[in-house]
Amino acid sequence: MSSAVPSTPPWNVQQLPRADGSVFLVTGGNAGIGYFVAEQLSATGATVILGSRNPAKAADATASIRARIAGARVRTVRLDLADLSSLRTVAESLEVERLDAVVHNAGVALDDPPREETGDGHELMFGTNHLGHFALTRWLMPLLSAAPAARVVSMGSFAAKSERLDLDDLQSRMDYRPKRTYGRSKLAQMYFGVELDRRLRAAGSTVASVVVHPGGALDSLTPSRPPIHVRTAGARLSAAPAALLVQGKHAGAWPAVRAVLDPVVLGGQLWGPRVLGLRGEPRREPMWNHLTDSSVAARLWDASCDLTGVDPGTVACAVPG
Template identity: 70%
Template sequence: MFGVTSTLNGSLLMTHWDVHHLPRADGKTFLVTGGNAGIGYFVAEQLAGSGATVLLGSRNATKAETAMASIRSRVPDARLGHLRLDLSDLSSLESSVDSLEIERLDAVVCNAGVLLEDQPRRETAEGLELTFATNHLGHFVLAHQLMPLLEAAEAGRVVTTGSFVGKSAELDLDDLQSERDYQPKRTYARSKLAQMLFAFELDRRLRAAGSTVLSVVDHPGGALDSLTPARPVHPAPGGRKFPAGLLLQGKEAGAWPAVRAVLDPAVRGGEMFGPRVFGLRGEPRREPVRGKLADTALAARLWAASVGLTGIGVTR
């Protein structure tokens, strides 16, 4: 069972985190980008079970409705909503956030992303490489637009979903748009590294500004479609699951680190959560932040480049 103990100085300490018995979050509001499918769907489903209001950020209203119906079939009293959100269209994000009829936002899970396998390089209407724009720059701008709502919460959180492959990527700050040598999987990995670097830099800036908002990173480990439980948004997979099931996991389990990053009262800004077993599968645990992820100079340079590409900062 989930438990919290109080230390002498009044801080909260987790005694155990049980993915099947989450703490209640009644009265709170969470936004999950890409909440209509994949890991984002399972993040939304699990957070809905905590009693919170969960908003699914998706550009496709029909897919969002299907996802919400699926969640309600498992969480009958779920409080859900849809926010039309197209992260590849940076100019649309301000109006999307303005359409939210809420006074505060307790957390945003920056989960949505694209991987354009076996496709040529594509650009957004604003002339930005599509994968990097959607996965990193879209969330960079979204965090800026949401900051007043996050600061209105008692302790708002920006939870950024990175990737295991992002840890080993090399970020070319002179070619963030992959104009010289575009390779879809490499571009995706670089975009996920950029997301994680942004999240850690965001927390440093929030702490320096005295903000109550925390920025936290999670990653799902090795989450495969073939190991994922069936849902209307994710049909039952076929084929054999062995031996992948010994090393990897489904997307339901891949959602656990993000859910913990949102709900665990012991979470602190600048932390990272991933699966327990070799960072690939298992219950979520706190991971050390090291290597490129701890490179503050690299993160600061990426931040400056992101401001240059979008024209905005993130903290006000």
């Protein structure tokens, strides 16, 4: 009988590895899944920076994490993904020499018309969820390249699985339907994560890009973190049947947290919940068929360069790995 010990212990969402000395940025870290990504990463001893456009909400999130995790190294930075010109100064305002991971989590989801635009004239969800993260990556790339093996983790959505991009109408000008436009904005973000890794590999970069999604994550199944999120007893009871299929936002954070911390996770992979992609512990899953279409990914990349005026790939080539 062989008594060989596995080289890496099984992943345990309740017992995360230490990451003392590491620096992680979580966009939209003040609420929802992003908050729980930040809270869980803070328990590893890393410095966690919450990117948020709302200083008051960011302060609440920071206080909540510090109250739950003794000695948490958590702070905030002002970040507005809908304002592309503001993003070039974000890297400097982090006041760090390197960045070990960024979790591209922040997202806008509109339920009703009318169509809205960012100050730059982009459809709000596409402009924030995809173009904002695309441009931010360009400005963070020098800090990411300064780390030994940094990771860009893009938070996709199960809503993107049934969508397809319309490359002739990325801004939903011709046919705007909020839920579909949201799903497509997250699909664009996932294409970006896949294509970014392809370009990083070609450039010989030490940075890896991983795509994750949270499965089905409901507020009603999420533990309370007042004042950020308060779950009533009624909401908990009414959501109980749904717990067979989906989960809370604390569990929706697990794939992103594993993608940041686990050396088993590699660039170019997709990670999501274990059970039907909707709930459970994080696992690697096969790349969705439409995300393997490199021609769509390349066309989206070129369009994103045109719309933002930056190219994250050229920085990866320019910075020594």
